[in-house]
Amino acid sequence: MTVNEQERDGVIVNEGKMIEALMQQDIRAFREEYLLIHPYDRAVFYEKVDAALRKIMYYFLSPKELAEIFETSEIDDSEYKEFLQEMDTTYAADMISYMFVDNAVDVLKELDKSQIASYLTLMDKEAAAQIKSLLHYEEYTAGSIMTTEYVSVPENSTVRSAMTILRNEAPSAETIYYVFVVSDDNKLTGVVSLRDLIIADEDALIGSIMNERVVSVIVSDDQEDVARTTQDYNLLAVPVVDFQQHMLGIITVDDVIDVLDEEASDDYSKLAAVANMDTFDKNSFSAAKKRIPWLIVLLVLGMLTANLIDMFTETISQVALLAAFIPLIAGTAGNSGTQALAVAVRGIATRDIEEESKFKLLLREAGTGIITGLICAIFVILLIFVWKHEFVIALLVGAAILVSIFVATISGSFIPLFMHKMKIDPAVASGPFITTLNDVISIIIYLGLATTFISSL
Amino acid sequence: MTVNEQERDGVIVNEGKMIEALMQQDIRAFREEYLLIHPYDRAVFYEKVDAALRKIMYYFLSPKELAEIFETSEIDDSEYKEFLQEMDTTYAADMISYMFVDNAVDVLKELDKSQIASYLTLMDKEAAAQIKSLLHYEEYTAGSIMTTEYVSVPENSTVRSAMTILRNEAPSAETIYYVFVVSDDNKLTGVVSLRDLIIADEDALIGSIMNERVVSVIVSDDQEDVARTTQDYNLLAVPVVDFQQHMLGIITVDDVIDVLDEEASDDYSKLAAVANMDTFDKNSFSAAKKRIPWLIVLLVLGMLTANLIDMFTETISQVALLAAFIPLIAGTAGNSGTQALAVAVRGIATRDIEEESKFKLLLREAGTGIITGLICAIFVILLIFVWKHEFVIALLVGAAILVSIFVATISGSFIPLFMHKMKIDPAVASGPFITTLNDVISIIIYLGLATTFISSL
Numbered sequence: 001m002t003v004n005e006q007e008r009d010g011v012i013v014n015e016g017k018m019i020e021a022l023m024q025q026d027i028r029a030f031r032e033e034y035l036l037i038h039p040y041d042r043a044v045f046y047e048k049v050d051a052a053l054r055k056i057m058y059y060f061l062s063p064k065e066l067a068e069i070f071e072t073s074e075i076d077d078s079e080y081k082e083f084l085q086e087m088d089t090t091y092a093a094d095m096i097s098y099m100f101v102d103n104a105v106d107v108l109k110e111l112d113k114s115q116i117a118s119y120l121t122l123m124d125k126e127a128a129a130q131i132k133s134l135l136h137y138e139e140y141t142a143g144s145i146m147t148t149e150y151v152s153v154p155e156n157s158t159v160r161s162a163m164t165i166l167r168n169e170a171p172s173a174e175t176i177y178y179v180f181v182v183s184d185d186n187k188l189t190g191v192v193s194l195r196d197l198i199i200a201d202e203d204a205l206i207g208s209i210m211n212e213r214v215v216s217v218i219v220s221d222d223q224e225d226v227a228r229t230t231q232d233y234n235l236l237a238v239p240v241v242d243f244q245q246h247m248l249g250i251i252t253v254d255d256v257i258d259v260l261d262e263e264a265s266d267d268y269s270k271l272a273a274v275a276n277m278d279t280f281d282k283n284s285f286s287a288a289k290k291r292i293p294w295l296i297v298l299l300v301l302g303m304l305t306a307n308l309i310d311m312f313t314e315t316i317s318q319v320a321l322l323a324a325f326i327p328l329i330a331g332t333a334g335n336s337g338t339q340a341l342a343v344a345v346r347g348i349a350t351r352d353i354e355e356e357s358k359f360k361l362l363l364r365e366a367g368t369g370i371i372t373g374l375i376c377a378i379f380v381i382l383l384i385f386v387w388k389h390e391f392v393i394a395l396l397v398g399a400a401i402l403v404s405i406f407v408a409t410i411s412g413s414f415i416p417l418f419m420h421k422m423k424i425d426p427a428v429a430s431g432p433f434i435t436t437l438n439d440v441i442s443i444i445i446y447l448g449l450a451t452t453f454i455s456s457l
Numbered sequence: 458m459t460v461n462e463q464e465r466d467g468v469i470v471n472e473g474k475m476i477e478a479l480m481q482q483d484i485r486a487f488r489e490e491y492l493l494i495h496p497y498d499r500a501v502f503y504e505k506v507d508a509a510l511r512k513i514m515y516y517f518l519s520p521k522e523l524a525e526i527f528e529t530s531e532i533d534d535s536e537y538k539e540f541l542q543e544m545d546t547t548y549a550a551d552m553i554s555y556m557f558v559d560n561a562v563d564v565l566k567e568l569d570k571s572q573i574a575s576y577l578t579l580m581d582k583e584a585a586a587q588i589k590s591l592l593h594y595e596e597y598t599a600g601s602i603m604t605t606e607y608v609s610v611p612e613n614s615t616v617r618s619a620m621t622i623l624r625n626e627a628p629s630a631e632t633i634y635y636v637f638v639v640s641d642d643n644k645l646t647g648v649v650s651l652r653d654l655i656i657a658d659e660d661a662l663i664g665s666i667m668n669e670r671v672v673s674v675i676v677s678d679d680q681e682d683v684a685r686t687t688q689d690y691n692l693l694a695v696p697v698v699d700f701q702q703h704m705l706g707i708i709t710v711d712d713v714i715d716v717l718d719e720e721a722s723d724d725y726s727k728l729a730a731v732a733n734m735d736t737f738d739k740n741s742f743s744a745a746k747k748r749i750p751w752l753i754v755l756l757v758l759g760m761l762t763a764n765l766i767d768m769f770t771e772t773i774s775q776v777a778l779l780a781a782f783i784p785l786i787a788g789t790a791g792n793s794g795t796q797a798l799a800v801a802v803r804g805i806a807t808r809d810i811e812e813e814s815k816f817k818l819l820l821r822e823a824g825t826g827i828i829t830g831l832i833c834a835i836f837v838i839l840l841i842f843v844w845k846h847e848f849v850i851a852l853l854v855g856a857a858i859l860v861s862i863f864v865a866t867i868s869g870s871f872i873p874l875f876m877h878k879m880k881i882d883p884a885v886a887s888g889p890f891i892t893t894l895n896d897v898i899s900i901i902i903y904l905g906l907a908t909t910f911i912s913s914l
Contacts, residue, residue: 038670040690073689163655170656177634177651177693194634194651198620199627213495231718232530233497234711236634236693253710254691257717261688264721265803271728272799273792284824288832291796291825295833295862298792302785303840309781316777323773323780324766327896328759330784335730335755339748342729346722367741368748375745376752383760405752439784 013041019049022056030060043074051086058087063094070095071103073258080110093122100174101127102147102255105134134249142226143219145259146240146249149173152180155189155207159200166194175237175252181210188239188247190214216241219248226251227259228351267345271338273298301436305330308440312447315454321390322450325397328380329446333404333438336372340365340412341434348420358417362410369409377402396449404442411437470498476506479513487517500531508543515544520551527552528560530715537567550579557631558584559604559712562591591706599683600676602716603697603706606630609637612646612664616657623651632694632709638667645696645704647671673698676705683708684716685808724802728795730755758893762787765897769904772911778847779907782854785837786903790861790895793829797822797869798891805877815874819867826866834859853906861899868894 014033021030034042046054046069058066069075075083084092084107096104096119108116108131116135120128130148137143151169153162162179170176179197181190190210200209216239217226230238230253237252273294309316309326316323344361377398384394412434419425471490478487491499503511503526515523526532532540541549541564553561553576565573565588573592577585587605594600608626610619619636627633636654638647647667657666673696674683687695687710694709730751766773766783773780801818834855841851869891876882 036670038672038690072691167656170652176655194655195627198633198651198655199624213493215495231711231714233495234529236710253693253714254688257688257710257714260714261717261721261807264718264725265807268721268725268728268799268803271725272795274796274799284821284828287800287821287825288828291793292829292832294796295789295793295829296836299785299789299833299837299840302788303844305788306781306785307844309784310778313777313781316780317774320770320774320777320780321767323777323783324763324770326780327766327784327787327900328756328763330788331759331762331892331896332752332756336748336752338729339731339751342725342731343744346725350718350722364741364744368744371741371745372749372752375749376756379753380756383756387760387764435788439788443784 013037013045015045015048018045019053022049022053022060025056027060030057034061035065039068040072040074043069043072047075047079054083054086058091063091064098066095067098070099070107073254077106077110080107084111089118090122093119094124096131097123097127100147100149101130101134102145102174102249102251104131105144108135109139137219140223141219142217142221142223142240142251143248145223145226145255146219146251147174148249150178150180150237150239150247150250151176152182152247153206155181155183155205155210157206158202159197159204159206159209160202162192162206163197163202166197174250178235178237178250179206180214180239180247180250181206182247186247187245188214188216188241191239214239216245217251218243223259224263224349225351227256227263230256231260263349267349271342271345298436301433302439305436305439305443308443309447312451315447315451318454319393319450321388321393322447325384325393326443326446329397329400329404329442330439332376332401333408333442334435336369336405337408337412337434337438340368340409341416344413344416348416358421361417362414365409365413366406369406372409373402373405376405392453396446396453399449400442400446403445404438407441408434408438411441470494470502472502472505475502476510479506479510479517482513484517487514491518492522496525497529497531500526500529504532504536511540511543515548520548521555523552524555527556527564530711534563534567537564541568546575547579550576551581553588554580554584557604557606558587558591559602559631559706559708561588562601565592566596594676597680598676599674599678599680599697599708600705602680602683602712603676603708604631605706607635607637607694607696607704607707608633609639609704610663612638612640612662612667614663615659616654616661616663616666617659619649619663620654620659623654631707635692635694635707636663637671637696637704637707638663639704643704644702645671645673645698648696671696673702674708675700680716681720681806682808684713684720687713688717720806724806728799728802755893758890759896762893762896762900765900766904769908772904772908775911776850776907778845778850779904782841782850783900783903786854786857786861786899787896789833789858790865790899791892793826793862794865794869794891794895797825797866798873801870801873805873815878818874819871822866822870823863826863829866830859830862833862849910853903853910856906857899857903860902861895864898865891865895868898 018030018033021027021033034045037045046057049057070080087095096107099107104127108119111119120131123131134143134146134148137146149172151166151173153165157165166176166179177194179192179194180188181192183189190207190212191214192206192210196209215229215233215235217229219240219242226238229235230251235253237250238256239247240249240251241247274290380401381394381398384397385391388394415434475487475490478484478490491502494502503514506514527537544552553564556564561584565576568576577588580588591600591603591605606629608623608630610622614622623633623636634651636649636651637645638649640646647664647669648671649663649667653666672686672690672692674686676697676699683695686692687708692710694707695713696704697706697708698704731747837858838851838855841854842848845851872891
């Protein structure tokens with residue numbers, strides 16, 4: 001049995017044995033098995049068993065050991081509250097104080113103000129102070145995801161003394177692979193990687209081997225920008241500073257991955273018109289709750305479309321075939337609008353769009369709209385002509401498709417860009433609104449043209 | 458001027474000065490400025506200037522210096538070919554041989570077979586051999602993104618000798634923060650982090666301080682699975698082994714981030730029905746090319762819907778108001794289908810779905826479909842009744858919405874799960890197909906019911 005099977009099919013993570021040990025209150029057998037597996041697998045097990053077994057685990061594990069489990073991303077933010085309530089309050093406070101500060105803050109943010117206060121009171125003073133300093137940063141900013149557990153040294157220290165500092169701080173620092181160099185008043189002046197340190201002469205001064213062009217982010221920066229910067233520069237951690245360049249904390253690459261994942265989920269949810277897919281729903285009601293708001297909004301918007309079509313009842317009664325093409329035209333407009341929207345939203349997210357002028361982008365989208373519109377129109381005209389031999393209707397549908405695609409493509413890219421400029425998340429505009437807008441426009445064009453030329457039909 | 462401004466608004470990256478130096482053929486001035494900025498910013502500049510200036514850069518920079526620029530993610534895969542063609546062939550071959558093997562492979566994969574062969578011939582023998590060993594791995598597998606530049610030590614070496622090996626390999630290894638421990642026949646038996654090494658006793662044996670439960674991936678594993686494993690276990694690099702546990706290479710966290718980003722882009726593109734948004738389009742034609750295939754497919758599918766409605770022409774001629782609600786019903790079915798699909802696709806991507814049974818998931822989705830369907834149906838019945846005072850049509854639309862949402866929700870989750878089971882990328886099924894399927898089903902239900910009860914209308 002290779003080590004690989006461990007994570008592959010859970011063979012080596014012996015769940016049965018651990019559950020049995022818990023049921024039989026066999027602390028030795030449990031700890032022997034449990035502490036050998038990876039913290040991530042420990043978290044998977046912890047989350048999977050029921051509350052009764054978890055309560056036994058709190059007696060079998062130290063707060064520090066449990067903290068390690070809470071550090072993993074396996075446990076969702078929404079579960080923290082429930083789990084903490086299962087524990088003794090002092091035990092929970094101890095556990096939180098052993099976590100890395102950024103994660104401890106994530107846990108506390110899920111609780112009520114009074115609960116936060118009571119945990120902070122029970123906690124080790126130093127840990128409480130560090131947590132308090134981070135609690136007030138606004139959500140989705142660099143400050144809200146940074147940790148203060150980094151290693152810093154003064155410029156005039158030697159490589160040898162820096163290594164000593166590193167060794168001492170290794171157990172508590174979140175990363176020791178970057179050492180940040182600060183001036184007397186705590187301003188960030190450079191960075192040295194552990195890679196550079198171990199190959200440098202032990203007597204060399206840090207100031208002489210450090211990299212002065214250090215990439216940093218501002219504490220109020222948006223977390224997605226921070227994540228993109230870390231990704232672009234291939235960093236394992238990025239320092240966070242205030243506007244005067246004072247060092248405040250660092251953000252490590254594991255948190256960056258989680259941010260990118262969260263933002264991708266978020267954009268994806270919005271395109272699909274689901275409230276929030278960040279946490280996976282365990283029952284029908286919570287799943288329905290996330291979908292109904294959008295469906296209702298879309299129904300109301302759809303009513304507008306219905307109302308609009310209703311105004312053309314007379315035309316439709318005369319040529320009922322016209323009705324057959326309404327979903328086709330509205331659908332095509334919706335699809336091309338969604339395409340343009342998705343390209344713009346994604347371009348904003350990956351910062352590709354920042355690199356060029358908005359005007360050029362819109363011009364390009366207009367061109368794209370004309371090309372796709374023309375090709376689709378010609379295609380549909382031929383299709384209808386061959387299928388129905390209705391030349392006038394074919395032309396009518398073709399014209400409506402051409403104009404609809406053109407308008408949909410431009411609005412699909414203009415609206416998210418405009419929202420981004422207004423500092424609104426462009427993904428909110430998303431499919432639904434664009435689709436309804438394009439439904440309305442395309443139906444007016446189609447049935448308007450049909451009403452005008454009704455005599456030729 | 459703080460260091461931060463460097464990346465913030467490009468003040469410190471003095472583009473004007475570098476361009477001037479290039480134009481005046483001032484090698485000293487150019488190198489002085491250019492080599493001080495971060496490789497990522499060098500890549501941004503390199504990509505931005507026109508070919509004439511880039512050709513001067515090839516004379517001003519060594520192949521090794523240029524290799525560092527090509528390592529960054531700023532340069533898209535699609536651009537490699539164009540840039541290589543600007544260079545002298547020997548210079549290009551040299552440049553590739555200086556890159557990390559995994560990145561060199563990425564570059565070569567963009568070229569024709571004959572070009573690959575000619576570069577490999579011109580290259581340093583050892584580099585060519587390493588590249589060849591990686592070139593044959595299938596795309597999207599662990600093998601295709603791994604590098605062979607890792608540090609390994611035998612179990613019986615001491616911490617001191619391991620540190621010496623590390624120092625020697627530091628310049629060429631992609632990461633030195635993990636040291637992999639291998640047996641005589643190169644089987645992976647453990648891992649030691651540099652963090653553990655620097656705090657360990659220098660005379661300790663690696664075998665005694667290493668972590669034996671090392672998380673690894675198999676060379677044929679899907680790259681997204683590899684990325685998720687690295688994310689779950691918070692690793693900076695994951696070792697890649699064959700089925701006999703022989704160590705083949707490592708995948709570093711920066712590549713993991715790029716894979717997650719690529720996969721997120723891919724799922725997002727498919728939901729939006731755009732061919733591929735991985736590279737940002739510079740002109741209307743390439744943008745149109747990515748969107749037209751989907752639009753045409755959707756048009757053909759839309760034709761089926763039109764054909765279907767056409768079969769009910771008689772019913773519609775009798776009660777033209779019926780036509781007004783077609784887009785509303787089809788749209789609602791499409792929306793709820795897309796919601797269910799997105800939840801399933803995302804759940805598969807993040808592996809949340811693996812943790813529970815498919816049957817339970819479908820049962821839950823059926824429940825969600827009934828709840829959302831009922832609420833939307835009641836809402837729409839009230840809305841139409843208040844607005845049009847048409848009680849029978851209100852009931853008809855309500856019934857159609859209830860059934861459509863139910864069917865759409867189930868098919869929206871069943872289809873991606875089925876495709877995943879069949880080893881087809883579930884995201885391919887995507888919005889368009891689900892939407893058309895639901896269009897057809899909802900229209901049959903709606904107009905079918907209407908035709909049956911036409912006498913009451």
